[in-house]
Amino acid sequence: MQRYEAKDVSPDMSFLEMLDVVNEKLIAEGTAPITFEHDCREGICGSCGFMINGVAHGPKSGTTVCQLHMRSFKDGDELYLEPWRAKAFPVLKDLMVDRNAFDRIIAAGGFITARTGSAQDANSIPVPKAYADRAMDAAACIGCGACVASCPNASAALFTGAKISHLGLLPQGQAERDRRALRMIAQFSSELFGSCTNIGECEAACPKHISLSVIAQMNGDYLKASVRDRGAVKESSD
Numbered sequence: 001m002q003r004y005e006a007k008d009v010s011p012d013m014s015f016l017e018m019l020d021v022v023n024e025k026l027i028a029e030g031t032a033p034i035t036f037e038h039d040c041r042e043g044i045c046g047s048c049g050f051m052i053n054g055v056a057h058g059p060k061s062g063t064t065v066c067q068l069h070m071r072s073f074k075d076g077d078e079l080y081l082e083p084w085r086a087k088a089f090p091v092l093k094d095l096m097v098d099r100n101a102f103d104r105i106i107a108a109g110g111f112i113t114a115r116t117g118s119a120q121d122a123n124s125i126p127v128p129k130a131y132a133d134r135a136m137d138a139a140a141c142i143g144c145g146a147c148v149a150s151c152p153n154a155s156a157a158l159f160t161g162a163k164i165s166h167l168g169l170l171p172q173g174q175a176e177r178d179r180r181a182l183r184m185i186a187q188f189s190s191e192l193f194g195s196c197t198n199i200g201e202c203e204a205a206c207p208k209h210i211s212l213s214v215i216a217q218m219n220g221d222y223l224k225a226s227v228r229d230r231g232a233v234k235e236s237s238d
Contacts, residue, residue, distance in 0.1 A: 089148065
């Protein structure tokens with residue numbers, strides 16, 4: 001651990017703005033700045049995550065690091081910053097980790113067959129409201145990795161479940177539903193993530209409040225897809 005003092009910090013600064021102030025001082029002194037990942041700084045992109053005092057994204061529920069303000073802490077507080085804790089997220093430098101494992105899971109099957117061209121009319125494909133609401137809740141996942149870092153098993157079940165549920169609940173995602181579940185879970189299993197044991201830390205740490213129900217949805221989709229896949233293999237062999 002390296003100790004830094006943050007001076008001239010306003011309570012209205014975001015946590016990343018505070019780190020910017022610290023880095024400006026370090027650069028002025030000829031010292032290497034603290035490396036951390038960031039992009040939109042609006043709580044949308046999911047790139048800014050790290051542990052603050054052992055908690056993913058810090059002490060406030062439903063908040064990313066870029067949306068966490070310094071008024072959440074007291075003057076003189078000691079804050080311990082660590083990168084995400086997971087073998088699947090190797091540390092690149094300081095607080096920045098490699099989250100390409102998430103990209104590989106999405107690439108394994110996270111797509112739909114969609115007609116190209118102009119956008120369809122809003123009501124051309126009716127979607128029941130209950131399904132639309134659940135799909136929108138799952139789509140809120142920003143892929144930050146807090147679920148993995150907070151899970152004692154470093155499982156990516158919440159992330160993978162959100163991506164599978166998002167498309168699996170919509171009519172547009174039905175054509176590849178089985179293949180998507182099989183391929184994405186196969187990729188998930190091939191990475192260095194642990195298994196889900198329903199501890200619930202992932203849901204508690206998620207800045208978008210993704211529900212554990214997406215994991216149940218994922219398991220159901222995978223079970224059905226596996227049964228149908230075995231049936232198809234048996235028919236082809238016969």
